[in-house]
Amino acid sequence: MEQQLTVWAFYTFSALAVLSAFGVVFFKNIIYAVLSLISTLIMVSGLFFAMGAELIGGLQILIYAVAIVVFYVLVISTVPEFKGNSVDPAYMLVSLPIGFILFLELAYVSIYGAWQSNVGLFTNEVVKEVGNIKAVSTLLFTKYLFPFEVASLILLVAMIGAIVIGRKSHVIDEEEAK
Amino acid sequence: MELLGVIVGISIKALIFIIGMFLGAAYLTWIERKFAGHIQQRPGPLHVGYHGLLQPIADALKVLTKEDLVPDGVDKFLFYLASLMAFVPAIMILAVVPFGEGFNLFGFEIKPYITDLNIALILALAFGSISIYGVIFAGWASNSKYPMIGGLRKAAVLIGYEVALGFAMVGPVMQAGSFSLKEIVEAQSSYWFIIPNILGFVVILFAILAETGRTPFDVQEAEAELVSGYNTEYTAMKFGLFPLAEWYVATFVLSAITVILFFGGWQPFPLLGWLPIPSIVWFFIKVFALFMFFLWVHWTLPRYRVDQITELAWKIMLPLALANIFIVALWVIVIG
Numbered sequence: 001m002e003q004q005l006t007v008w009a010f011y012t013f014s015a016l017a018v019l020s021a022f023g024v025v026f027f028k029n030i031i032y033a034v035l036s037l038i039s040t041l042i043m044v045s046g047l048f049f050a051m052g053a054e055l056i057g058g059l060q061i062l063i064y065a066v067a068i069v070v071f072y073v074l075v076i077s078t079v080p081e082f083k084g085n086s087v088d089p090a091y092m093l094v095s096l097p098i099g100f101i102l103f104l105e106l107a108y109v110s111i112y113g114a115w116q117s118n119v120g121l122f123t124n125e126v127v128k129e130v131g132n133i134k135a136v137s138t139l140l141f142t143k144y145l146f147p148f149e150v151a152s153l154i155l156l157v158a159m160i161g162a163i164v165i166g167r168k169s170h171v172i173d174e175e176e177a178k
Numbered sequence: 179m180e181l182l183g184v185i186v187g188i189s190i191k192a193l194i195f196i197i198g199m200f201l202g203a204a205y206l207t208w209i210e211r212k213f214a215g216h217i218q219q220r221p222g223p224l225h226v227g228y229h230g231l232l233q234p235i236a237d238a239l240k241v242l243t244k245e246d247l248v249p250d251g252v253d254k255f256l257f258y259l260a261s262l263m264a265f266v267p268a269i270m271i272l273a274v275v276p277f278g279e280g281f282n283l284f285g286f287e288i289k290p291y292i293t294d295l296n297i298a299l300i301l302a303l304a305f306g307s308i309s310i311y312g313v314i315f316a317g318w319a320s321n322s323k324y325p326m327i328g329g330l331r332k333a334a335v336l337i338g339y340e341v342a343l344g345f346a347m348v349g350p351v352m353q354a355g356s357f358s359l360k361e362i363v364e365a366q367s368s369y370w371f372i373i374p375n376i377l378g379f380v381v382i383l384f385a386i387l388a389e390t391g392r393t394p395f396d397v398q399e400a401e402a403e404l405v406s407g408y409n410t411e412y413t414a415m416k417f418g419l420f421p422l423a424e425w426y427v428a429t430f431v432l433s434a435i436t437v438i439l440f441f442g443g444w445q446p447f448p449l450l451g452w453l454p455i456p457s458i459v460w461f462f463i464k465v466f467a468l469f470m471f472f473l474w475v476h477w478t479l480p481r482y483r484v485d486q487i488t489e490l491a492w493k494i495m496l497p498l499a500l501a502n503i504f505i506v507a508l509w510v511i512v513i514g
Contacts, residue, residue, distance in 0.1 A: 005181065031256065031318060038311065058297045061304035067340070070310060074333050077318040077326070131296050133357060 009050040017043035034072050041065040055132035191292055195272050203426040204234040206469075210425070213470065214477040244414040249320070252411065256319035261416040264312025265423040267305045271431045274298035276360045278444045278458030290458055291360070298359045299351065302435055303344060306389065309423060310336045313398065313408050316420070320411040328407030331484055332398035335388050338491030343385035345499035346378040349506040350439040359435070363443030370442040374509040377502035379440050381495050383471075386436065388487065390429045392476040397484050433468040437461065441468075 020043060023036030041064045048057035127135045140148055208223065208230065215222025223230025248254060275298075276291035295301060310333060317329020351357055353374075354365035362371075372379055388395040399407025409420045437443060441464050444457035482490070 031253075031315075035256075035315075054295060054297045055300070058300035058304055062300060062307065066304065066307040066310065070314070070333060070337065073311065073314050074330065077314060078330065133296065 006050055010047065013043050013046040013050060017047065030076055031073075034069065034076060037072070038065055038069050041069065052127075053132060055136055188292060192273070195292060196269060199269055199272060199427060199430075202430070203422050204238055206426040206430065207237065207422075208234045210473055213473050217474065217477045241415050241418040246414045246416065249322075249411050251321040253319040253321065256315050257411075258416065260312050260316035260319055261412065261419045262312070263315060264309050265419040265427070267308040267312075268423040268427040268431065270305045271302050271428075271435075274301050274359065275431060275434050275438070276363070276443070277434070278456070278461050294358060294360045296356065296358045296361075299347060299357045299362075299435075302359075302431075303340075303347070306428065306432070307336070307340050309428070310340075312420075312423070316412070317408040320408070322411055324404045324406075324410050325408045328398045328400075328404050328410070332391065332408060334484065335395060335397065335487055335491070338488050339385040339388040339495065342381050342491055342495035342499050343389065345496065346381040346385065346502060347439060348499075349375040349378040349502050352503070352506050352510055359438050359443075363438055363445065366442040366445055370440065370445070370448075372440045374506050375440055375502060377498050377505065379436075381499045381502065382436055382440075384490070384495055386429065386432045387472065387475060388491070390432065390472075391424050392429070392472055394475065394479045394482050395487055396481060397487060400481060429472055430465070430469060433472065434461075434465050437464045437468060 017040050020036040020039035024033050024040060027033040027036060042061060045057045045060035045065065048054070048060060211233070212222040212230065223233040226233045226236050248257060273292045274295055276289075276294065278290045313332045313336075314329045317325040317327075317332075320326070350362055350371040353371055354362040356362060356365070365371075387393075391398055398404075399409065404410070409417055412420065443464075444461040446453065446455065446457075446460050
């Protein structure tokens with residue numbers, strides 16, 4: 001019966017995630033689109049919980065649904081009454097094939113992942129034994145240490161780039177220019 | 179069938195927690211008003227019942243029966259949703275906070291917590307930060323200048339202090355080797371984690387004051403500048419949910435988490451372990467001491483400016499939290 005419950009949770013969360021993903025695309029009012037985005041991310045976190053990956057589920061809410069989307073909301077809500085214009089349908093000719101390629105890539109990764117998940121040290125039984133956090137951190141700080149550090153370096157570079165692009169020239173410089 | 183029993187049990191427990199928190203929050207308002215009154219040398223609520231004891235009930239009746247105005251220009255759906263989005267996540271944190279050890283009552287084992295997840299701390303942080311949307315959406319949906327500014331100020335404050343809060347919580351987690359709040363308490367049986375974590379505790383005090391919008395940091399509803407901030411357009415119970423969520427439920431729950439992380443949760447005070455006091459009472463003594471501390475700060479200090487608050491968050495609190503992680507790492511390596 002517990003199995004049954006997990007299956008039901010999986011289908012409920014998936015259906016709601018897909019529904020709210022449609023909302024992100026089709027809502028004309030941009031605040032509602034962001035609201036559906038938050039809903040999608042929380043439903044995906046629910047999917048993680050249903051599959052037994054609590055750590056990823058918790059981090060999904062904390063990082064994606066809050067830390068990242070809050071900046072979207074911040075930017076959007078400083079532009080009140082912005083309803084968004086529809087784009088020229090001709091762009092569909094480009095966006096459809098690219099979207100399809102992205103879909104294929106994601107499908108490949110998830111099928112490959114399902115195939116590979118039972119290979120390696122951390123099988124389902126081991127993860128149940130040691131817990132999610134230990135399993136993730138063990139892999140993160142041994143096998144994937146280098147990619148992990150490279151990812152943080154890329155983020156640092158992106159952050160510095162954003163600051164450089166976004167900064168105004170200093171007040172003193174403006175006075176000198178006069 | 180066993181599963182059905184578990185579900186029914188958890189539902190009943192959750193209901194007890196929610197109703198308890200509602201009634202508790204109502205009486206926390208009485209405590210706050212009484213305490214604030216005595217700090218400022220006035221009696222506080224006095225006439226409804228003995229020393230104003232029935233005042234929260236009168237207030238609740240007033241708030242529930244008031245006319246529920248919705249201004250014309252607002253986005254109705256978001257306007258209603260926002261007050262719930264502020265309140266529901268705050269009360270959801272209760273699901274992962276343990277209030278004491280399991281004990282036996284009439285032959286049943288009663289556990290004073292809803293779940294004991296091994297990522298409880300992360301979930302508590304996540305739920306706590308979702309309520310930020312309530313404030314921002316309230317500001318946006320009101321379609322009015324003061325709420326808008328209030329909501330944006332709150333967002334700026336929260337983004338800064340959420341980071342510092344998260345980093346400050348790392349210290350006790352490193353010492354206990356677990357994210358489970360229950361295991362963190364159990365790891366403190368020999369000494370409390372306040373000892374090497376004193377910097378982290380200071381950061382958390384500031385972060386909780388900022389997160390719950392209490393006075394040195396209450397720029398989002400600075401009365402002198404913004405009328406009432408993000409909840410200017412709200413009336414009746416929709417209005418009541420905001421302070422209930424921020425000032426009472428969130429402050430109480432975050433105090434509970436701080437006690438669990440730094441002051442040994444339901445472990446008795448040092449040298450007083452022989453007293454016949456149950457663990458849950460120890461826990462509430464500590465939580466109320468901390469809660470009163472926040473009230474004391476709230477009713478004593480004046481308000482910071484917005485730029486001072488964000489500067490404090492990024493230039494002082496974040497480095498302090500990182501220094502705390504460094505110190506605790508050394509402590510764990512040297513002492514164990």
